[in-house]
Amino acid sequence: MASYSCYLADAFGNRLADASNFLTLEYSRVVNGISTAKLTLPGNFNTQYIINPDGRLEIWRKLDSGREYLDTDTIWLIKKVIQKIDASGLQTIVIEADTPLSVLREPGRFVNYHAGTASATYAAAPADDQIKQVARENIGTGASGTRNISAYISIDPNLSLGASVAKSFALRDCLKVMQEFANASTTAGTYIAFDIVADTPTTLTFRTFAQQRGVDHRFPGGINPVLISPDLGNLGEVVFSQDYRDEITWVTAGGKGENTERMIANVQDTTRQGVSPFGLREYFKNATQYDTTTGLSAEADAVLRSGRAKTIFQGRLIDMSDSRYGVDWAWGDYVTAQAFGQLIDCRIDAVSVSVKPGASYERIDAWLRSNQ
Secondary structure, X not given: OOEEEEEEEOOOOOEEEEOOOOOEEEEEEEOOOOOEEEEEEEOXXXXXXXXXXXXXXXXXXXXXXXXXXXXXXXXXXXXXXXXXXOOOOOEEEEEEEEOHHHHHOOOOOEOOOOOOOOOOEEEEEEHHHHHHHHHHHHOOOOOOHHHOOOOOEEEOOOOOOOOEEEEEOXXXXXXXXHHHHHHHHHHOOOOEEEEEEEEEOOEEEEEEEEOOOOOEOOOOOOOOOOEEOHHHOOEEEEEEEEEOOOOOOEEEEEOOOOHHHOOEEEEEOHHHHOOOOOOOOEEEEEXXXXXXXXXXXXHHHHHHHHOOOEEEEXXXXXXXXXXXXXXXXXXXXXXXXXXXXXXXXEEEEXXXXXXXXXXXXXXXXXXXXXXX
């Protein structure tokens, strides 16, 4: 089993205390979402190192080889401290902390710009660049006053790797807007992820990723290919489905205007319509935020792409000696699963870690997903 060290710092990253004498440690990571860590400490731990808003938690994992690393490339912001006394009189302190993406949700940040302004209506451009622009205008150098926290979170340059997406999103939760940009790009064929990465415990960077959040380990051409399968014992709880229930092959989007003056855009997929005599599957998208044909058509295209029939593969990756977490694979990596007579490329989009040092207990659960 790997060993773990935990450290506490203030909101600015100044390390305050070693918390490696914890009783239990649990944390999970989900791509493009907020994740939570829970650290349980003895009741006699000095709380002055904990009770400060957005204090930082560092989780370091050390492999048997001796390599130590900041697991999942992040620090955690303390959001809740609970002091307990159980029925036997045992006192404990529980710290709950969230990943830095939590600064981009409400309460935290919303798109504080009115409809129709350039900062709330983006013309079609690569989705990864759009996501970074939302960050720049709401927490970065484009934000004004105390909304600008670029001194603590930098934003990487544009890479223009995502699918082209247009969107209007005035006065909405920043994180949800970013997720929608990423989802639109993924359904258009280019997977996009984003995260606030701790390059060091005190250096935070908002970054986007194309194709996978981590490393491409796909079989056979990836870096140190990883093949997982129920037959190899490193893949369990497998589900493979082909879902046509919510398929959409025709989209009508309605923009600004009323009655016969309302702006309308129609898009369709004639290939998918022709598969069945019942292949015309219509959907109306109410999109009154758009007053241009270009924006309205882009919104309709996004709905059409998201309405494709879904081929979904899911499974739980089992940590074993020949497929080790932190050695052969990590959260966010791209691997290949072999099941049902097929080779299926999957991303490790979620991982959960549970540790009890005194009991020499470590459990790693990871979930694979391929959605085509």
